[in-house]
Amino acid sequence: MGQSYAIEMLGITKRFPGIIANDNISLQLKKGEIHALLGENGAGKSTLMSVLFGLYQPEEGIIKKDGKEVKINNPNDANELGIGMVHQHFKLVECFSVLDNIILGVEPNKYGFLKKNEARVKVMELSEKYGLHIDPDAMIEDITVGMQQRTEILKMLYRDNEILIFDEPTAVLTPQEIRELMQIMKNLAAEGKSILFISHKLAEIMEVADRCTVIRKGKYIGTVETAHTTMSELSAMMVGRDVNFHVEKKESKPGEVLLSVEGMTVASKAHKNNAVKNVSLKVRAGEIVCIAGIDGNGQTEFVHGLTGLEPLVSGKIELCGKDITHSSIRQRSVMGLSHIPEDRHKHGLVLDYTLEENLVLQRYFEPEFTNKAGFLRFKNIRENAERLIEQYDVRSGQGPVTVARSMSGGNQQKAIIAREIDKHPEVLVAVQPTRGLDVGAIEYIHKQLVAQRDAGKAVLLVSLELDEVMDVPDRILVMYEGEIVGEFDPKTTTQEELGLYMAGAKKAEVTVS
Amino acid sequence: MRKILKNEGVQSLLTSLICIIVGMFVGYLVLLLIEPTGAFEAIMSVAKNFLGYSRTNMQLKHLGTTLAKTAPLIMCSLSILFSYKVGLFNIGAAGQYVMGACACLYGALGFGWGWLPCLLFAAFAGAAFGVITGALKAYCNVNEVISGIMLNWIGLYFTNMVLTNVKDASSAYTYALKAKGKDAILPTLGLEEFFSRNKYVGIAIPLAIIFAILVWVVLNKTKFGYELKATGYNKNAAKYCGMAEKRNIIVSLAISGALAGLAGAFLYQTDIEQWKVTISSVPTMGFNGIAAAFLGGLNPIGAIFSSFFIQHITEGGTHVDLTIYCSQISELISALIIYLCGFVGFLKMLINTSLAKSEEKHAKKKAEKGGDK
Numbered sequence: 001m002g003q004s005y006a007i008e009m010l011g012i013t014k015r016f017p018g019i020i021a022n023d024n025i026s027l028q029l030k031k032g033e034i035h036a037l038l039g040e041n042g043a044g045k046s047t048l049m050s051v052l053f054g055l056y057q058p059e060e061g062i063i064k065k066d067g068k069e070v071k072i073n074n075p076n077d078a079n080e081l082g083i084g085m086v087h088q089h090f091k092l093v094e095c096f097s098v099l100d101n102i103i104l105g106v107e108p109n110k111y112g113f114l115k116k117n118e119a120r121v122k123v124m125e126l127s128e129k130y131g132l133h134i135d136p137d138a139m140i141e142d143i144t145v146g147m148q149q150r151t152e153i154l155k156m157l158y159r160d161n162e163i164l165i166f167d168e169p170t171a172v173l174t175p176q177e178i179r180e181l182m183q184i185m186k187n188l189a190a191e192g193k194s195i196l197f198i199s200h201k202l203a204e205i206m207e208v209a210d211r212c213t214v215i216r217k218g219k220y221i222g223t224v225e226t227a228h229t230t231m232s233e234l235s236a237m238m239v240g241r242d243v244n245f246h247v248e249k250k251e252s253k254p255g256e257v258l259l260s261v262e263g264m265t266v267a268s269k270a271h272k273n274n275a276v277k278n279v280s281l282k283v284r285a286g287e288i289v290c291i292a293g294i295d296g297n298g299q300t301e302f303v304h305g306l307t308g309l310e311p312l313v314s315g316k317i318e319l320c321g322k323d324i325t326h327s328s329i330r331q332r333s334v335m336g337l338s339h340i341p342e343d344r345h346k347h348g349l350v351l352d353y354t355l356e357e358n359l360v361l362q363r364y365f366e367p368e369f370t371n372k373a374g375f376l377r378f379k380n381i382r383e384n385a386e387r388l389i390e391q392y393d394v395r396s397g398q399g400p401v402t403v404a405r406s407m408s409g410g411n412q413q414k415a416i417i418a419r420e421i422d423k424h425p426e427v428l429v430a431v432q433p434t435r436g437l438d439v440g441a442i443e444y445i446h447k448q449l450v451a452q453r454d455a456g457k458a459v460l461l462v463s464l465e466l467d468e469v470m471d472v473p474d475r476i477l478v479m480y481e482g483e484i485v486g487e488f489d490p491k492t493t494t495q496e497e498l499g500l501y502m503a504g505a506k507k508a509e510v511t512v513s
Numbered sequence: 514m515r516k517i518l519k520n521e522g523v524q525s526l527l528t529s530l531i532c533i534i535v536g537m538f539v540g541y542l543v544l545l546l547i548e549p550t551g552a553f554e555a556i557m558s559v560a561k562n563f564l565g566y567s568r569t570n571m572q573l574k575h576l577g578t579t580l581a582k583t584a585p586l587i588m589c590s591l592s593i594l595f596s597y598k599v600g601l602f603n604i605g606a607a608g609q610y611v612m613g614a615c616a617c618l619y620g621a622l623g624f625g626w627g628w629l630p631c632l633l634f635a636a637f638a639g640a641a642f643g644v645i646t647g648a649l650k651a652y653c654n655v656n657e658v659i660s661g662i663m664l665n666w667i668g669l670y671f672t673n674m675v676l677t678n679v680k681d682a683s684s685a686y687t688y689a690l691k692a693k694g695k696d697a698i699l700p701t702l703g704l705e706e707f708f709s710r711n712k713y714v715g716i717a718i719p720l721a722i723i724f725a726i727l728v729w730v731v732l733n734k735t736k737f738g739y740e741l742k743a744t745g746y747n748k749n750a751a752k753y754c755g756m757a758e759k760r761n762i763i764v765s766l767a768i769s770g771a772l773a774g775l776a777g778a779f780l781y782q783t784d785i786e787q788w789k790v791t792i793s794s795v796p797t798m799g800f801n802g803i804a805a806a807f808l809g810g811l812n813p814i815g816a817i818f819s820s821f822f823i824q825h826i827t828e829g830g831t832h833v834d835l836t837i838y839c840s841q842i843s844e845l846i847s848a849l850i851i852y853l854c855g856f857v858g859f860l861k862m863l864i865n866t867s868l869a870k871s872e873e874k875h876a877k878k879k880a881e882k883g884g885d886k
């Protein structure tokens with residue numbers, strides 16, 4: 001045998017209506033290795049992992065564990081084989097606490113009575129050991145996406161799995177957390193666990209993975225050792241062309257103030273204090289302002305207050321010179337506010353609607369899509385979808401009539417971005433717009449943001465991604481514990497300096513200009 | 514074959530049919546347990562209903578009665594499925610139905626109104642009850658099932674109280690419309706003649722079908738339906754894109770209530786039954802609407818057929834030989850069948866998983882064959 005493989009997936013083919021998601025793909029995972037899986041949005045990565053986890057049955061191909069062929073009919077089978085998975089979109093019970101979610105299904109008990117304290121001790125030990133900070137008693141619906149992610153990882157570690165699948169675990173983490181996660185993964189691999197790791201971030205793959213398998217449009221392209229390759233080689237394998245990692249843009253020419261926030265305070269759902277404290281800022285026409293910060297420092301609540309999803313405790317918001325503090329969400333939207341939300345499944349999409357229905361979610365009531373009698377104009381809805389799909393390269397099995405739920409994560413995100421930018425807003429609020437996108441798509445979205453700016457729109461970007469923070473905006477505001485603690489010019493600041501402010505080690509008085 | 518099975522519509526139809534057959538079979542088993550002799554005849558008379566009569570004109574007459582009672586059931590199931598699309602389970606339809614009956618009967622016997630004002634009054638009363646449930650849900654976050662059940666009882670006793678004013682002291686039943694409220698009887702449009710002078714057959718039947726089509730159109734073709742379904746699927750996304758979520762909850766329950774209210778009018782304004790003011794249980798029509806809605810695959814057009822079927826076996830139950838079985842048996846059997854119909858969703862899931870498995874086998878065989886060559 002020579003090599004011992006923990007998992008072998010051989011000749012896997014999985015078809016969905018209108019598309020071959022996996023076309024004869026093979027993947028071999030060595031014991032104790034970290035194996036990255038790379039591919040464009042919709043290439044079939046999540047599908048392949050779902051096959052391994054027993055969520056889908058492949059039409060062709062076999063799976064071997066430790067050299068023996070196995071049948072994985074459902075996630076329970078996978079669990080018994082020691083295979084655990086952190087999904088791209090978390091599968092947590094919203095109204096349960098973090099602890100309950102972690103132990104769900106494997107609750108320690110004595111005579112049928114829960115022994116939660118034992119579980120709590122084990123969870124907190126794991127949390128401590130791997131630096132995965134959680135609040136075990138918080139409700140899932142109240143915590144940030146970052147903490148949900150950590151909950152998912154703990155869930156997998158708690159079950160003592162030996163084959164760990166991470167489907168885009170770093171998409172929602174902060175640079176700090178990503179570094180920690182990389183370390184955790186290395187430790188786990190050193191302990192003998194085998195890890196499959198999906199990411200669109202090439203730097204991460206280069207750093208942590210031993211080998212990398214690339215797939216494109218459902219087909220196997222190749223497997224390379226990361227020690228013998230480069231980032232540009234990987235990206236060329238993935239998209240079939242060179243990708244420009246740097247955003248090209250001209251000097252910005254800020255005009256009049258389009259968005260002005262004064263003294264905004266928003267209550268927190270998770271704790272008694274306010275999540276946003278007396279924040280003031282202005283965004284002008286023709287500039288991109290970025291709110292940077294570590295996840296959970298009030299960015300989410302700030303955006304919700306701004307867009308009307310949460311009520312303000314106090315403060316004033318002006319959009320294009322008009323007071324919108326008490327306007328409804330719809331009024332704000334019609335007046336020219338667009339919002340690319342942080343959580344695409346919770347807010348961004350109606351997953352059971354088709355792609356075309358989702359693409360008119362913000363405009364369905366306009367005369368173009370609804371006639372005077374209140375009937376929908378299906379022809380226009382279809383045309384709108386076809387245009388946006390073409391323009392933003394939204395890939396799916398069946399085009400406009402694809403159910404949004406069946407689309408790949410990155411393509412769902414592209415659909416939301418297409419919808420929000422195409423609304424021609426005056427102010428575009430984009431919360432982590434490139435989360436989960438492949439390098440090619442990120443390049444395209446960044447260009448779109450800059451194009452909005454150049455067209456005289458105001459763009460407010462909220463990002464956790466330091467590369468994005470340094471590259472895209474014209475001005476950076478750092479948010480820490482609900483306050484703006486510093487303003488920076490991306491041309492003169494460094495990632496290290498931003499890091500200090502983001503961690504709360506430094507603080508400056510910011511005067512809103 | 515597999516392709517056909519995968520089709521959503523075919524699946525709905527198939528699962529509904531399977532439920533019906535299983536339901537009948539279980540009903541037969543129960544009859545066998547109680548009294549083996551005559552069990553087969555009994556279940557056949559349930560299945561046959563009006564077809565059990567040998568003469569065509571009698572068949573038509575009893576078909577007419579079944580149809581007359583189908584119309585209100587269609588309305589009830591429309592009421593259920595409409596709210597269900599918005600993510601609400603309007604179990605209060607039963608109470609809204611009662612309120613509809615109350616309003617139309619009082620309009621007819623108390624105020625002496627014609628049939629149209631009575632219908633409108635019934636719709637209004639049902640809608641009013643729906644609005645109460647909706648407002649409680651939207652503003653106080655009271656679960657619609659809880660408030661619906663409470664309102665069912667409130668509606669029942671309110672109706673008993675009000676309708677006591679329009680009956681003879683010596684009887685428990687309200688006046689017959691043909692005696693004291695002729696104008697309120699629904700027009701028969703000549704249908705009466707066709708169904709062997711069954712004077713209960715009338716405008717309610719075509720109206721119910723028209724309402725089913727209307728509901729389908731509203732849900733699938735209008736902006737309003739788009740909003741309602743979006744709210745039902747994902748409340749947060751509906752809020753995010755600025756849909757008036759609270760208003761939509763209230764409006765959809767108001768419409769749902771109006772449909773249920775009309776159901777009450779469609780039954781009592783044919784004069785086929787009088788209201789008994791001493792009853793102490795909510796009429797089953799509203800609850801049967803739940804079964805009809807699910808059996809019909811939550812599709813308004815499907816609801817027409819499922820309602821007819823359920824009414825068919827309910828009526829069929831009255832033909833069971835009561836010299837062999839006790840008088841509750843008819844209701845027991847039809848209730849059994851109706852509740853087994855609720856398994857439609859479960860069956861669909863079964864079909865889909867077994868489909869996936871057979872596909873897998875098929876693919877494997879193909880691969881093996883391919884390997885041989």
Ligand SMILES: Nc1ncnc2c1ncn2[C@@H]1O[C@H](COP(=O)(O)OP(=O)(O)OP(=O)(O)O)[C@@H](O)[C@H]1O
Pocket residue numbers: 016017019021039040041042043044045046047048088395396397405406407408409410411436438
């Ligand atoms: N359940 C499903 N039903 C139908 N089509 C599906 C389903 N799941 C995935 N697909 C399709 O299969 C293709 C591959 O999807 P997959 O989620 O595996 O992509 P991915 O590589 O994970 O992409 P991303 O980076 O965007 O997450 C997509 O075109 C998607 O539309």
Ligand SMILES: [Mg+2]
Pocket residue numbers: 045046047088167408409410
């Ligand atoms: Mg994916």
